[in-house]
Amino acid sequence: MTQILPAAAPARLRVVHLVDDGNWGGVTRGMKFLGRDADLAASAQHSVVTVSRSALSAPALEADVIVSHLAISWRALPFLTALRARYAHLPMAHVEHSYCEGFVAGNVLHRLRFQTLLRSAFAMFDRICSVSAAQGEWLVARGLVGRERLQVLRSCGGVADFLDLPLAEGAPRAFGAIGRFDRQKGFDLLIEAFRRVAVPGATLTLVGDGPERGRLEALAAGDPRIGFAGYSASPATMMRRFDAVVMPSRWEAYGLVALEAMAAGRDLLVSGVDGLADHVGRGARLCRGREAEDWAAALTDLAAQDPAQACARRLAGRAAVVGAEAEFRAGYDRLVRDLSAAPELARAV
Template identity: 50%
Template sequence: MTIYHLVDDAGFGGVNRMLDHLTRMIGTRTEAHQIVRIKRGQLSPPRLAGASHVVSHLSICWKNMPLITALRARYAETPLIHVEHSYSERFVAARVENRDRFETLLSAAYALFDKIVAVSRQQGQWLARKFVGDDRLEIIEPCVALDDFFALPDRFPAGKIVIGAIGRFDTQKGFDILIEGLRRSDRQDIELHLFGCGEEEKRLRKLSENDPRIVFRGYAKSPAAAMASCDVIAMPSRFEPYGLVALEAMAAGRPVIASDADGLAGHIENGAINVGDNTPQGWTRFLDAFELRTIRRGDASRRRQAREAEQLFAHRWLALLDALAEEPHHLQSAA
């Protein structure tokens, strides 16, 4: 089999790290995995010689609809899979103004694929309610290379407790909520270390008001190295289809404090700590009350769960590809 993965994300973020891990982890049997870079908005699909499957990691947007439609037409007899990395129920609440138009877009795009892959059970439940029948929906939680995280030793702070927040400086990640929460707290034995960059950096620095407890560490070229310096990882996201940082923290044995937004609710079920009220006031209450010794319990089980998640990721992808290769291919009516 020759599996082509189409991606229009140029950065080395979660999507590309997941793809790199996927092709290395399961591309060891008889199939070949090829990553094809697509320019967002291009009109014609690439020539994919001998494609047995085509997997879309593309952004579903009006600009990409001509490409996706042409892809279905050109590869009418080839199983097409789309992995939904971007959208979730909380995303719609936070970012979408014209919901009818947005739902029309997703319904039209998803109809062109044989399978839609959700990246968390919570996202999958939303997709099933709104857009995709159970027969076309798969749930495969993503994974990246975790060896560097598994190799990190347990951390026992001698001084201040370092809470790490790792990711893009974007309103999605809710770092402003976290900063304001700490600013309202009287705790002086806590430091917040922010790893990342982005358009929100200027605003986040202004919110911090030069509080010495808040440290901007810059872009983390090595997420494992960043996590090595943290005792706890905080994820105050406003929406989050999955939340790879939580999985990485589990592999590193670091406790995670998170909102229950979308896929983060699944991480809470697996041992992350629910902050409850994901507002500055809610984080202040949590920070004022929490004890590191209490939330550190279960470090070994967190690492074990991360190892199981890594194995399940490979197993589910192999099962999906094998099932589509064996089943007769039926064109979607929308094609």
């Protein structure tokens, strides 16, 4: 008698994510979400390996697919070359979390040299993932990657805790700015602007830390409405304190805080640069100028909005991002599926 055995469950693909920064930022939070999400775990085993930015040789990895979240630099090229050589048989993708049009405009003097760096690094990967549509269009427009090798993969650290928060009520009075205290975030401009705001009861709290903390505290000195708070282990709990979140970034590849503010039902005011344009398309308010007086006017207008209109905008913003987790899962499922199914096609340049 022939015994029919049940079909063996297909082995889960092993996806190894390489990171070089363990700070509590968007990359780290996205990796934590990947590691704990049950739906993603059903099709692939996602693990994270931290590598040193000074490493020259590739580590031993047990992987079917490798995904890089590493910072691209001239110093990193030898490591990337070693990684590609050691795992020439495996499909590899790179998620570009940092570089965008605003970064280049504000920081890069020798732009042709910089573009050569990115092209050289990107050529080692089968797929390049941008973290916003705006960043992806810039990469294609500058000839840094072909559209056929590009995938938009918006970051997500999980929005369930933010969706559970009650909506902010009334016209906003408690403004928050969340992120690393670095020139990139434009918090110096925000403090200068807020000092010009004459809205009764308005407060501004800056959440984070970083190299500009001393300078920001000096800029805020003498205004009791402006305060500082350190990072919170529960970002949703911190978000509960605010009616509105302000992001005056000088460059921003995506802006995870923007997604979370909208999920939390908070007003969101952004500069609109780079990936923040994606959030404007979902309902964030845009500050149309870059000077302190422009931000002061935008903050004043936001504080003066009709409460009923404010509620409607917050509900619309939450509805626009309620599917962020599903989009994130689907993006990684597609990435892994495409690369593992036909790596030789994905690798074609």
